[in-house]
Amino acid sequence: MRPRQLLRHHLFWPIAALVLLLVLNTVSNPSFLEIRLQNGQLYGSLVDILRNGAPTLLIAVGMTLVIATRGIDLSVGAVAAIAGAVACTWIASGGSAATAVLLALGACVLLGLWNGFLVSVLGIQPIIATLVLMTAGRGAAMLVTEGQIITVDDPLYHQIGAGFLVLPIAVLVSLGVLVGVALLTRGTALGMLVESVGVNPRASLLAGVRSRTIIWTVYVFAGLCAGVAGLMISSNVNAADANNAGLWIEMDAILAVVIGGTSLAGGRYSLAGTLVGALVIQTLTTTVYSIGVAPNAALVFKAVVVIAVCLLQSPRTSQVFGVRRKAGPRPSRSEEVTAA
Amino acid sequence: MSVMDVRSRQVRVPRRFLPVAATFAVFVLTFGAGSLRYEGFASPQVLTNLFVDNAFLIVLAVGMTFVILTGGIDLSVGAVAALSTMIAAATLEAGWPPLVSVAAVLLTGTCLGLLMGLVIHHFEVQPFIVTLAGMFLARGLCFLISVESVSITDPAFRAAATGTLTPVEGVTLTYSVLIALAVVLVAAHVLHRTRFGRTVYAVGGSEASARLMGLPTGRVKVGVYAVSGFCSALGGLLFSLYMLSGYGLHAVGMELDVIAAVVVGGTLLSGGVGYVAGSVAGVLVLGTVQTLISFEGTLSSWWTRIVVGVLLLVFVVFQRAVVRRAR
Amino acid sequence: MTDSSARAAPAVDMRGITVEFPGVRALSEVDFRLLPGEVHALMGENGAGKSTLIKALTGVHRPTSGVILLHGEQVGFGTPVQAQDAGISTVYQEVNLCPNLSVAENILLGREPRRLGAIDARACRARAAELLQRIGLSIDPASTLDSHPIAVQQLVAIARALAVDARVLVLDEPTSSLDAGEVAELFRIMRVLRDDGVAILFVSHFLDQVYEIADRMTVLRNGSLVGEYLPTETGRLELVSAMLGRENTVLEEVGRRSQERAPASVPVLTARNLGRGGAIAPFDLEIHAGEVVGLAGLLGSGRTELARLLFGADRADTGGLSTGGRPFRPRSARSMIARGVAFCSEDRKAEGLVADLSVRDNLLLALQAARGWARPVPRRTADALVAEYIGKLDIRPADPGALTKNLSGGNQQKVLLARWLITRPKLLILDEPTRGIDVGAKAQIQQVVADLAADGTAVLFVSAELEEVVRVSDRVVVLRDRHKVSELDGADATVDRVMASIAAAHGEHGRAVAS
Amino acid sequence: GADGSDGAGDDGTLTLGFAQVGAESGWRTANTESIQQAAEEAGIDLQFSDAQQKQENQIRSIRSYIQQDVDVIAFSPVVETGWDAVLLEAQRADIPVILTDRAIDSEDDSLYETFLGSDFVEEGRKAGRWLVDNSDGPTNVVELQGTTGAAPAIDRKEGFEEAVSGSSDIEVIATQDGDFTRSGGKEVMEAFLNSHDDIDVVYAHNDDMGLGAIEAIRAAGLEPGEDIRIITVDAVRAGMEALAEGEINFIVECNPLLGEQLMELVEQVAAGEEVTKRIEVEETTFTQEEAEAALPDRQY
Numbered sequence A: 001m002r003p004r005q006l007l008r009h010h011l012f013w014p015i016a017a018l019v020l021l022l023v024l025n026t027v028s029n030p031s032f033l034e035i036r037l038q039n040g041q042l043y044g045s046l047v048d049i050l051r052n053g054a055p056t057l058l059i060a061v062g063m064t065l066v067i068a069t070r071g072i073d074l075s076v077g078a079v080a081a082i083a084g085a086v087a088c089t090w091i092a093s094g095g096s097a098a099t100a101v102l103l104a105l106g107a108c109v110l111l112g113l114w115n116g117f118l119v120s121v122l123g124i125q126p127i128i129a130t131l132v133l134m135t136a137g138r139g140a141a142m143l144v145t146e147g148q149i150i151t152v153d154d155p156l157y158h159q160i161g162a163g164f165l166v167l168p169i170a171v172l173v174s175l176g177v178l179v180g181v182a183l184l185t186r187g188t189a190l191g192m193l194v195e196s197v198g199v200n201p202r203a204s205l206l207a208g209v210r211s212r213t214i215i216w217t218v219y220v221f222a223g224l225c226a227g228v229a230g231l232m233i234s235s236n237v238n239a240a241d242a243n244n245a246g247l248w249i250e251m252d253a254i255l256a257v258v259i260g261g262t263s264l265a266g267g268r269y270s271l272a273g274t275l276v277g278a279l280v281i282q283t284l285t286t287t288v289y290s291i292g293v294a295p296n297a298a299l300v301f302k303a304v305v306v307i308a309v310c311l312l313q314s315p316r317t318s319q320v321f322g323v324r325r326k327a328g329p330r331p332s333r334s335e336e337v338t339a340a
Numbered sequence B: 001m002s003v004m005d006v007r008s009r010q011v012r013v014p015r016r017f018l019p020v021a022a023t024f025a026v027f028v029l030t031f032g033a034g035s036l037r038y039e040g041f042a043s044p045q046v047l048t049n050l051f052v053d054n055a056f057l058i059v060l061a062v063g064m065t066f067v068i069l070t071g072g073i074d075l076s077v078g079a080v081a082a083l084s085t086m087i088a089a090a091t092l093e094a095g096w097p098p099l100v101s102v103a104a105v106l107l108t109g110t111c112l113g114l115l116m117g118l119v120i121h122h123f124e125v126q127p128f129i130v131t132l133a134g135m136f137l138a139r140g141l142c143f144l145i146s147v148e149s150v151s152i153t154d155p156a157f158r159a160a161a162t163g164t165l166t167p168v169e170g171v172t173l174t175y176s177v178l179i180a181l182a183v184v185l186v187a188a189h190v191l192h193r194t195r196f197g198r199t200v201y202a203v204g205g206s207e208a209s210a211r212l213m214g215l216p217t218g219r220v221k222v223g224v225y226a227v228s229g230f231c232s233a234l235g236g237l238l239f240s241l242y243m244l245s246g247y248g249l250h251a252v253g254m255e256l257d258v259i260a261a262v263v264v265g266g267t268l269l270s271g272g273v274g275y276v277a278g279s280v281a282g283v284l285v286l287g288t289v290q291t292l293i294s295f296e297g298t299l300s301s302w303w304t305r306i307v308v309g310v311l312l313l314v315f316v317v318f319q320r321a322v323v324r325r326a327r
Numbered sequence C: 001m002t003d004s005s006a007r008a009a010p011a012v013d014m015r016g017i018t019v020e021f022p023g024v025r026a027l028s029e030v031d032f033r034l035l036p037g038e039v040h041a042l043m044g045e046n047g048a049g050k051s052t053l054i055k056a057l058t059g060v061h062r063p064t065s066g067v068i069l070l071h072g073e074q075v076g077f078g079t080p081v082q083a084q085d086a087g088i089s090t091v092y093q094e095v096n097l098c099p100n101l102s103v104a105e106n107i108l109l110g111r112e113p114r115r116l117g118a119i120d121a122r123a124c125r126a127r128a129a130e131l132l133q134r135i136g137l138s139i140d141p142a143s144t145l146d147s148h149p150i151a152v153q154q155l156v157a158i159a160r161a162l163a164v165d166a167r168v169l170v171l172d173e174p175t176s177s178l179d180a181g182e183v184a185e186l187f188r189i190m191r192v193l194r195d196d197g198v199a200i201l202f203v204s205h206f207l208d209q210v211y212e213i214a215d216r217m218t219v220l221r222n223g224s225l226v227g228e229y230l231p232t233e234t235g236r237l238e239l240v241s242a243m244l245g246r247e248n249t250v251l252e253e254v255g256r257r258s259q260e261r262a263p264a265s266v267p268v269l270t271a272r273n274l275g276r277g278g279a280i281a282p283f284d285l286e287i288h289a290g291e292v293v294g295l296a297g298l299l300g301s302g303r304t305e306l307a308r309l310l311f312g313a314d315r316a317d318t319g320g321l322s323t324g325g326r327p328f329r330p331r332s333a334r335s336m337i338a339r340g341v342a343f344c345s346e347d348r349k350a351e352g353l354v355a356d357l358s359v360r361d362n363l364l365l366a367l368q369a370a371r372g373w374a375r376p377v378p379r380r381t382a383d384a385l386v387a388e389y390i391g392k393l394d395i396r397p398a399d400p401g402a403l404t405k406n407l408s409g410g411n412q413q414k415v416l417l418a419r420w421l422i423t424r425p426k427l428l429i430l431d432e433p434t435r436g437i438d439v440g441a442k443a444q445i446q447q448v449v450a451d452l453a454a455d456g457t458a459v460l461f462v463s464a465e466l467e468e469v470v471r472v473s474d475r476v477v478v479l480r481d482r483h484k485v486s487e488l489d490g491a492d493a494t495v496d497r498v499m500a501s502i503a504a505a506h507g508e509h510g511r512a513v514a515s
Numbered sequence D: 001g002a003d004g005s006d007g008a009g010d011d012g013t014l015t016l017g018f019a020q021v022g023a024e025s026g027w028r029t030a031n032t033e034s035i036q037q038a039a040e041e042a043g044i045d046l047q048f049s050d051a052q053q054k055q056e057n058q059i060r061s062i063r064s065y066i067q068q069d070v071d072v073i074a075f076s077p078v079v080e081t082g083w084d085a086v087l088l089e090a091q092r093a094d095i096p097v098i099l100t101d102r103a104i105d106s107e108d109d110s111l112y113e114t115f116l117g118s119d120f121v122e123e124g125r126k127a128g129r130w131l132v133d134n135s136d137g138p139t140n141v142v143e144l145q146g147t148t149g150a151a152p153a154i155d156r157k158e159g160f161e162e163a164v165s166g167s168s169d170i171e172v173i174a175t176q177d178g179d180f181t182r183s184g185g186k187e188v189m190e191a192f193l194n195s196h197d198d199i200d201v202v203y204a205h206n207d208d209m210g211l212g213a214i215e216a217i218r219a220a221g222l223e224p225g226e227d228i229r230i231i232t233v234d235a236v237r238a239g240m241e242a243l244a245e246g247e248i249n250f251i252v253e254c255n256p257l258l259g260e261q262l263m264e265l266v267e268q269v270a271a272g273e274e275v276t277k278r279i280e281v282e283e284t285t286f287t288q289e290e291a292e293a294a295l296p297d298r299q300y
């Protein structure tokens, strides 16, 4: 009974994929799992994976809530670029790191408000509403930096993306936000209301749920997450690259959310799943770099891993293999049909 | 009391055509605005160029319309188009006859689409993910064929690419335009005059209901991805005529342009509502934006992006307003 | 048990059917036989397994064990398509049509007349019009389905089922939101088909209807077969106790509430000249605390529209509301909820339940929404409330964690009702609250309404079943053609008087049909 | 719309339609600015468009320049192939075309007047030659490649390999796509550092990746420029500063400032003069000392 339940857990296969990737890395490079403590900082490939995955994870956390309301936010990459651009330009022109961060995050909140306005008030389809900012936002980021890569040299700012408190600060921030969101949404009624808006917006509205405010809030939160992620990305390399920072990160974030078992159709979400998903994605990237999959084949490799995880995770697969009962009804398919 | 008199609410303009009509109106307005602002804009050739430059987009948008109508999404279209250019270029370079090469491209695209459809339907994996993986796969395959761009030197292809028609004095168009328009007509016919098409709408409206109504939902769900794969391949071929080359980085991010065009054309991403005509209008609108920017000629790189975003916004908001007013 | 069944070879013969869902055994070892040329009623409480049996027959669910014979041949349908091809035409309980398509398209989907491989639009229109005509529904076949209320959608689903020459016709609660006129029409058609030798499986919770139309009845209880009965030989009481598994159940439905109306208290809600173009002509209405006001009228008379306007679910063009003497315009559902008004929609699938969430979440949704996200209902209180209402309304399975979408239709309806009861509103608007509810539960719900009123809650009660409206209401408001035509009070509020008011000549309100 | 821009020709000002690749790097932005500035100084009317790294956009812009009947068209091709159709159109409309920065791969070189730009292979060779001259003993090199398939990436790799192939000591032990960006460079370098502990030299296809690698090397507790030597291409300001500070060891210049040269060419071509098919931009290389000297008057 026990192993069977384990096999059916929605995170079993993503975690299995994660383990497999780690094994693959360890085989090709035995020192892969090594972690050393150096000047009070943990150091090693695993830590690198965590640190490089931190922005994706953070964005994915925001994205999870947006997706739970049946939305999607394509603009996070552009918002991240804007955050980096604003902060670095401010610092480069002599401002302090603290005001730079505040300024950047303020801008991101505004952008989140904007997305939320388009989606919840004007009722524009989320994918298009956020596509607007995805396109224009990157332009705005370049406007701020005037197309240059702004290099900064501020030790405090550098801490956000590359600093350590035993673990990299970026990792601590992302995990902190993840845990915070989990506590906030599950400890209060927020999670339930978000899910209810995602499953049946009309019914929720008639039940008195403030759908509009909720939808608005999740976009603002996604914007804020993207902003912090943008600060991490730019601070990690001490530079704001408006054109490339956070490019396609929205896809990685969405991928992470979905691998973690949250449906793009809205409704139930899993933050733990998002964490696992983000780790899988980042480990995949690192694997490609470090076991030297030829750059040409890297994308094929990625496709194969993603598809494999999704196929194994599919309820249909577990029906065909393993957990087969004697010709039982096919619940997955019929579940959608409202029982009558 | 046996006959009930249940009056439906008065319908003024056929409400379902409103978004499409709105998009066409937006297109006409922008084009008009461009003509007033820029010399040489109001020429028939500029209008024709919208089709010439966007023939491949139109074909991709048609395929995407099928998928979105069922409530799905296909992120692989850009990558499959790139793969098509690559296969065409590589096979032609290897000396295949053009027709065989074309057949190979179309077959590959359709098979890829079919495969994704099968996974989506039979394993119940979300379309977004399957097609995203399909996108990685197709791009990866491009680079496995060659990392560099490959020129197409086949005379037949070159003739097809550079050959022009002059239906009216002063207006030239390419064969691609004719192919794209033919695809649109066929698609409209399939969607509205065949059971397959009706089922596409039904699945988008309510898949569970469609299944209970005894419609072949599985076949249709797989089918639309095959259609989209085919359209991507055909679009890729038109693209390879446009570029006369194959390259793994062709059409990067084009899936988003295509989705934008379809949605601007009034199709709902939740499925069940929309028309190919709307998607064509959507492509024309996006094409007009590009043309406006070229004619403006003073925009820096960043302003270009900002203007594209803002114009997209203006269109969508305008369209929303029209549709809402009519409610 | 009778031996009349032995006469003809059964059209459908289901033997030892067992259906299991993860953790639930919905049917166990059920035998069921349907003969050609009969109307066979399938009876049972909510959640007894009627719909599941139907879905097992039509290939939606595959039985864990058991065999199905169709005209003597063993079949095993994997999908509804196969069942349909084998000549079984089905109307499922929830309206299962495509809201985005037109009425005509919905009727003909998958069987459109074609010419040269292409759909023949003209033939389609003609065929759809003919089928609508057949069930006596005069709506524009080109209008989209979702522009029609549930009752019309139900009729469209029936028209669709009649579009094929099926030898087996399955109707799962087709009459749940129809009123007497449509039901009579439907029965006329069913009789014609029966006489043609079609085997008809019919599910309904209305005993009157069953006794009127059925030739035989099969009763299920808790997923098991209780027995087969003939209406001519079985009394209602006997049937009901077979369904409920209890002897001497109180079949006596809740009587007309006897107390005198609370003397001219301040109205809970007053509508003045409230109206919406194309939906309902401006009307005045007062609802007092402790009063049950019934809304009566035919299909499409505007009952739902009136209720929605009062709740602010739709926006009014004219007039306004007032509570406690203070006038206001209803802006949104939320603002009305804040004023103590609750609304239970007739369309539970689209506007009521949050299907993917648990019963618990659904029950608490409105209460939680009113409190705001930051103040979750304390766990203990929540558990107590959920347990209380699951018990009070007898929601089955009594598992707060079950997904609402997996509940039977009647139980879903109870969840929706309980959601609003939990909020203790001042005015409860109930649009078809007993739709799809079984006999026992219906009495229960009527009792709940009576209790609410006794506690001082005002109730606006909308139902297609006129008797029910009259029984529970202190006052009946009659609607016709989207106009409020009369208000019947006290002794005037009888079924006959209401009928008369509904049927009164059109000339009576000359300005009719405002739209 | 032929009469529309005849006016432009009448008053003697030339109109140049320039289709830029995009603004994907600081180098490109410097390139754009140089062209805009030079056009202004030369009194040439510049119609500028940005293709956002998409060839189809660039083709579209060129088409619209033909529609607008500009006097000369110039562009930096996104990719080498696929220009024949649109250039044929330009040729039919009698508009001369100049390529900048990157070449095209076409059999018919009558389609353009001239190509003004760098020789990427030569840049790779310069980097390789410096390494051969400046290393003794076994040297392990890791290579941070530009975007897979991009012409500069392919050519710089090829040139470098060619130059170091003669030396048996120098070995390229790993090569990976760093996408021409800092974060790409940093992430790939981290992975390299974790999987190889014997890296002597980093060869990065542009400064940005090199700068990212510096961050990674420093984070690993090593001294960039000392423990691991770094060679890059481009010589943008940030790179030059790092070079002057000793964090980079050698930079091969790839000069974006071809505005003036371009404007001269435009005038010549418009006047119908014959120009050579291939004009190279003046480029040099920088060692640490040279960088210090050059920095004060670098323009970008």
Ligand SMILES: Nc1ncnc2c1ncn2[C@@H]1O[C@H](COP(=O)(O)OP(=O)(O)OP(=O)(O)O)[C@@H](O)[C@H]1O
Binding pocket: A334, A335, A339, A340, C021, C022, C024, C025, C026, C044, C045, C046, C047, C048, C049, C050, C051, C052, C053, C093, C396, C397, C406, C407, C408, C409, C410, C411, C436, C438
């Ligand atoms: N997909 C499903 N998953 C789990 N349980 C289910 C599912 N469908 C039905 N059930 C359960 O099976 C039982 C029988 O349900 P069914 O819908 O057949 O009842 P019914 O007799 O039609 O009731 P009603 O009169 O309320 O429509 C119920 O307990 C229900 O909860």
Ligand SMILES: Nc1ncnc2c1ncn2[C@@H]1O[C@H](COP(=O)(O)OP(=O)(O)OP(=O)(O)O)[C@@H](O)[C@H]1O
Binding pocket: B006, B007, B008, B009, C146, C147, C148, C149, C150, C151, C152, C177, C279, C297, C298, C299, C300, C301, C302, C303, C304, C305, C306, C346, C464
């Ligand atoms: N959204 C809509 N768009 C167009 N017409 C509508 C819409 N909603 C309702 N109608 C029409 O309004 C009429 C009145 O509907 P309403 O739901 O008020 O009737 P009702 O009296 O409640 O009847 P029922 O018993 O069906 O609930 C119906 O005939 C329907 O065709």
Ligand SMILES: [Mg+2]
Binding pocket: A340, C050, C051, C052, C093, C172, C408, C409, C410
């Ligand atoms: Mg049922």
Ligand SMILES: [Mg+2]
Binding pocket: C149, C303, C304, C305, C346, C431
């Ligand atoms: Mg109603």
